[in-house]
Amino acid sequence: MQIAILLYDRFTSLDAIGPYEMLCRLPDTETVFVAEQAGPVTNDKGSLRLVAEKSLDEVRTPDIVVVPGGPGTEETLRNAALADWLRTVDATTTWTTSVCTGSILLAGAGLLTGRRATTHWLGYDTLAALGAEPTGERVVVDGKYITAAGVSSGIDMGLTLVGRLAGDEFAQAVQLLTEYDPQPPYDAGSPLKAPADLVARLRSGSHLIVR
Amino acid sequence: MQIAILLYDRFTSLDAIGPYEMLCRLPDTETVFVAEQAGPVTNDKGSLRLVAEKSLDEVRTPDIVVVPGGPGTEETLRNAALADWLRTVDATTTWTTSVCTGSILLAGAGLLTGRRATTHWLGYDTLAALGAEPTGERVVVDGKYITAAGVSSGIDMGLTLVGRLAGDEFAQAVQLLTEYDPQPPYDAGSPLKAPADLVARLRSGSHLIVR
Numbered sequence: 001m002q003i004a005i006l007l008y009d010r011f012t013s014l015d016a017i018g019p020y021e022m023l024c025r026l027p028d029t030e031t032v033f034v035a036e037q038a039g040p041v042t043n044d045k046g047s048l049r050l051v052a053e054k055s056l057d058e059v060r061t062p063d064i065v066v067v068p069g070g071p072g073t074e075e076t077l078r079n080a081a082l083a084d085w086l087r088t089v090d091a092t093t094t095w096t097t098s099v100c101t102g103s104i105l106l107a108g109a110g111l112l113t114g115r116r117a118t119t120h121w122l123g124y125d126t127l128a129a130l131g132a133e134p135t136g137e138r139v140v141v142d143g144k145y146i147t148a149a150g151v152s153s154g155i156d157m158g159l160t161l162v163g164r165l166a167g168d169e170f171a172q173a174v175q176l177l178t179e180y181d182p183q184p185p186y187d188a189g190s191p192l193k194a195p196a197d198l199v200a201r202l203r204s205g206s207h208l209i210v211r
Numbered sequence: 212m213q214i215a216i217l218l219y220d221r222f223t224s225l226d227a228i229g230p231y232e233m234l235c236r237l238p239d240t241e242t243v244f245v246a247e248q249a250g251p252v253t254n255d256k257g258s259l260r261l262v263a264e265k266s267l268d269e270v271r272t273p274d275i276v277v278v279p280g281g282p283g284t285e286e287t288l289r290n291a292a293l294a295d296w297l298r299t300v301d302a303t304t305t306w307t308t309s310v311c312t313g314s315i316l317l318a319g320a321g322l323l324t325g326r327r328a329t330t331h332w333l334g335y336d337t338l339a340a341l342g343a344e345p346t347g348e349r350v351v352v353d354g355k356y357i358t359a360a361g362v363s364s365g366i367d368m369g370l371t372l373v374g375r376l377a378g379d380e381f382a383q384a385v386q387l388l389t390e391y392d393p394q395p396p397y398d399a400g401s402p403l404k405a406p407a408d409l410v411a412r413l414r415s416g417s418h419l420i421v422r
Contacts (some may be wrong), residue, residue: 014232014366014389017259021225021362024256031258040251040262045235045241048228049252049262059225100390121390138394150390151232152366156226160396172399173409178225179311179332179361181400182393185371188383189392198384 003031006102007052008082010072014151015080015099016050019066022158025065025174026166036046036082044070053113061092064161068154069100069120069206070115076105083109095161097152103147107132119178120150121191122203136192152189155180213243215273215300217313218252218263219284219293225362226310227261230277233369236385237377243412245270255281267296272303275372278333279365280311287316294320306355306372310365318343327353331361332402333414347403363400366391396401 246263
């Protein structure tokens with residue numbers, strides 16, 4: 001089984017590595033990082049470079065594709081070659097998946113039309129404009145499409161997919177070995193839980209205190 | 212402020228990227244991946260290469276150092292140059308931190324002697340043998356030393372450190388933007404929660420069902 005994780009300029013690193021760290025433990029599986037050109041790909045902060053081992057041309061029939069999100073999705077959405085590749089691989093995948101605004105790229109390629117899906121909480125409108133039906137769930141399974149919410153949700157998505165592919169006991173072993181027993185020091189991880197004024201400020205974009 | 216994240220052969224990728232994704236959002240901060248030699252460093256699965264932008268010689272006075280874990284710690288523990296570097300940078304850091312078996316490297320360099328610390332749940336004995344006092348907590352702060360439990364716990368460690376450095380509201384904004392509202396599909400992320408037979412099998416190492 002081949003798992004292809006897409007990289008592109010200004011992707012968010014945890015979007016890619018969260019599911020990778022879960023999925024790479026599946027038996028009899030090859031995981032490959034892929035980008036338009038093989039070689040290092042720079043993340044959204046400019047301080048991290050992850051190597052794409054293969055170009056899009058070299059990976060045509062992965063069983064699973066994972067599309068991370070990031071600020072780079074806006075520009076990547078206009079990349080016709082990449083949308084072509086997504087449609088091509090999707091024709092034969094068992095699972096087509098995304099994290100964060102990666103679902104915007106899937107929707108832009110026409111793959112989520114009429115499907116329940118999710119994205120980063122700031123991206124619901126964009127996802128809807130591209131024909132999907134956004135939900136507020138953290139991991140959304142609709143047919144062979146699994147989309148996850150913002151950034152860190154890719155870990156939950158990856159572990160969900162490990163369970164589907166290798167069974168509950170195997171997935172629990174992966175969870176135990178990665179000690180995935182999260183204990184965030186705050187409870188502000190969703191717009192329903194964070195202080196309302198913080199949500200409003202981030203929504204307005206006019207007073208971004210973090211990037 | 213400079214944050215140095217150490218890479219070495221056979222590190223675990225999420226150990227490094229979890230804290231990175233939280234810490235890289237701090238204002239006025241440079242984050243740099245560092246290794247013995249600059250260039251791509253291969254992870255424990257052999258399918259991921261992350262670029263170290265600087266060699267150890269080029270990063271001598273980081274404010275924060277982050278040491279990820281991974282199967283490579285066993286060999287790295289015998290690397291005297293790396294232990295020297297850890298002692299050198301620790302002399303001037305504000306925070307010296309680790310994820311998973313990264314604390315084994317800190318302890319091996321003599322930095323955790325007599326200190327409360329943690330590591331991957333399978334590594335308590337090794338950590339104790341190297342002079343630290345292991346605890347079962349997920350994130351342990353003892354003076355300027357912050358050690359985190361297995362793999363995924365680096366996210367909690369990173370967010371804890373963001374809060375110490377930039378305040379609770381900033382940390383909550385980071386949590387919200389990374390949508391860190393974990394919802395694992397299983398509740399087996401610690402040896403106290405996972406099925407007892409699974410814990411026993413992984414502890415024995417004789418019937419490893421995942422690597």
